[in-house]
Amino acid sequence: MTAINAYAAFDAKAPLGPFTLERREVGENDVQIEILYCGVCHSDLHQVRNEWGGAMYPLVPGHEIVGRVTKVGNQVSKFKEGDLAGVGCFVDSCRHCPSCQEGLEQYCEEGMVGTYNSKQRNGRPEPTYGGYSSQIVVDAAYTLKVPENLELSRVAPLLCAGITTYSPLRQWKVGAGHRVGIVGLGGLGHMAVKLAASMGADVTVLSTSPEKEKDARELGAHHFAITKDKDVLKGLSRTFDFIIDTVSAPHDLNAYLGMLKRDGTMILLGAPPEPSPVAGFSLINGRRRLAGSLIGGIAETQDMLDYCAEHNIMSDVEVIPVDYINEAYERMLKGDVKYRFVIDMASLK
Known part of the structure; x- marks a missing residue:
């Protein structure tokens, strides 16, 4: 297990603050990603404040993740160290239901595993922790290849919005x-x-x-x-x-x-x-x-990233340090952002 820095909500009313979490070691099918940017989705706010119910605290939000691969498992051929990679709204699914078999993992009939605030399928007791953190370990099958020709901070929201x-x-x-x-x-x-x-x-x-x-x-x-x-x-x-x-x-x-x-x-x-x-x-x-309609499967999300790279399409963003997140949430409630906040995760260090 590796201890890393993060930002978390500790209950539905308290502001987010620093937190240390543990990531699993890199398995044979995993990639480890140093997170460079993480988008701020309105659903982060809903979950942090338990407006949808089921919040598991401490809760580390963030499902619009882009960064650099720092380690790969020995069975991974899709990525190598130094590659740009992304993680969207989910990190696992049952893999065998009709939806998963059709590449529509977002509709997994046993329930997809959210990138944060979700119970894991591997039996680990802690919930998944998201991208308001310095590092993440994800199965390569649920990891996206990020095109090199796009501005990385503006790519992050593509993984949800x-x-x-x-x-x-x-x-x-x-x-x-x-x-x-x-x-x-x-x-x-x-x-x-x-x-x-x-x-x-x-x-x-x-x-x-x-x-x-x-x-x-x-x-x-x-x-x-x-x-x-x-x-x-x-x-x-x-x-x-x-x-x-x-x-x-x-x-x-x-x-x-x-x-x-x-x-x-x-x-x-x-x-x-x-x-x-x-x-x-x-x-x-x-x-x-x-x-x-609900997000997209892994294959379709990769298609979207490739399409955006071909047509030079990116989100319009305001890049913020991680310690501005509570103010960003208040501004987001007022619609005071054009059009997505993105956290520069270097500020976490």
């Missing part, structure tokens, strides 16, 4: 000739705009904040609409082939469903804390579909 938006765009084969609405322009929304536009879709950002129009267009959106305006909503009736909904706050799904063309699909990526009512006729009138 990037794949969360890339996966449904690929699943529904979004491309040229499609009109796509993006609800919300935050960490997920800004990636959805970049990716959908790069795939050739005609992109409209649907927002309640007029001041976001300039940013939306700079990110690649072709149109911008204020959804507080009822006349605007009426004018968008039956406009879109797809709507990507990235908002986690309560909002009226029926208003957006009415913007879909016949046979259009609205895909939920955000998860409001309370159930959202859906009127039957919002779907029946137009044979519309309401769907959901």
Whole structure:
């Protein structure tokens, strides 16, 4: 076992602070990664404050991890020391259920093992600890190869915000000739705009904040609409082939469903804390579909990283030292970040 430095939450109300944890020794199928950057996802905040329940303290968040490989197991051929590597939202799964066999480990029918705050499958009693730390040891099968041509701090959020938006765009084969609405322009929304536009879709950002129009267009959106305006909503009736909904706050799904063309699909990526009512006729009138999507499997996440490298797509980030994390959480609650905080893990040393 190796003792390493980390930042952790010790209960639901206390600020995060320094913590020492132990990582397992590198097994024959493992890679050891020196963490260089770790993105800050809104789900980190939810779990730290136990808003979803099941928090296991001390809790070390972080599932948008990039760094350098410092050691590899003797059965690993995919990586060598010095390679760039990434770790996303999960580090293990059952490997034998239909979803795992199809490369859809995120839907593992026995439950994927989250990168943090998750029970391990190897029998170890402690929970998984995430990327707010100096080092991590991960099975090579659940580790991503990070392209060398991208700015590393801006790659980290791709491992959650990037794949969360890339996966449904690929699943529904979004491309040229499609009109796509993006609800919300935050960490997920800004990636959805970049990716959908790069795939050739005609992109409209649907927002309640007029001041976001300039940013939306700079990110690649072709149109911008204020959804507080009822006349605007009426004018968008039956406009879109797809709507990507990235908002986690309560909002009226029926208003957006009415913007879909016949046979259009609205895909939920955000998860409001309370159930959202859906009127039957919002779907029946137009044979519309309401769907959901969760991150991506390992193969698809690698495809996403390679696609972003080819098209020079990265997240827009604000890099922070680790001891700023509590202030960053408060700013994140206010939407005061463009568009993802990323921790420079050198600051932990």
